[in-house]
Amino acid sequence: MTTAFSLTRESKFINNWSRDGRYVLYNSSNAKTGEDLWMLPTFGDRRPIPYLRTPFNEIQSRISPDGRWVAYASDESGVWEVYVQSFPTPGAKQIISVHGGAEPVWRRDGRELYYLAADRTLMSVDVISKGDTPHVSRPRALSRPPVAAG
DSSP, X not given: OOOEEOSXXXXXXXXXXXXXXXXXXXXXXXXXTXXXXXXXXXXXXXXXXXXXXXXXOEEEEEEOTTSSEEEEEEOTTSSOEEEEEESSSOOOOEEOOSSOEEEEEEOTTSSEEEEEETTSXXXXXXXXXXXXXXXXXXXXXXXXXXXXXX
């Protein structure tokens, strides 16, 4: 479920909560930078913190179950692709999808990431956390669910 809230004039939509309940990850629309990812800590002064604020659109963010990574969709390459980056501090990003992707979802144990390819095929990659970079397998097709294109 997507929930809208407003602390400023920009539109905001909640994407995900961290499993430990310490962060809310949300989208904020900005006239200059488009769709950006922000974090709202549920501790301390509880002030919003930009996670990814770029000239590109970043949407559909999902925090990994262990809280170390964020998967999200971005149009940085000119087409929507799925990326993974460290969390809560962004680091080197890694592209996950090939030839388009969106709607990332982590498996409950965080060892696999699912997404929809541009042709709406359900894809999967294995994810192994080693150090500061997640190691991922090549994407593999699982099925083509009856999903309406949107």
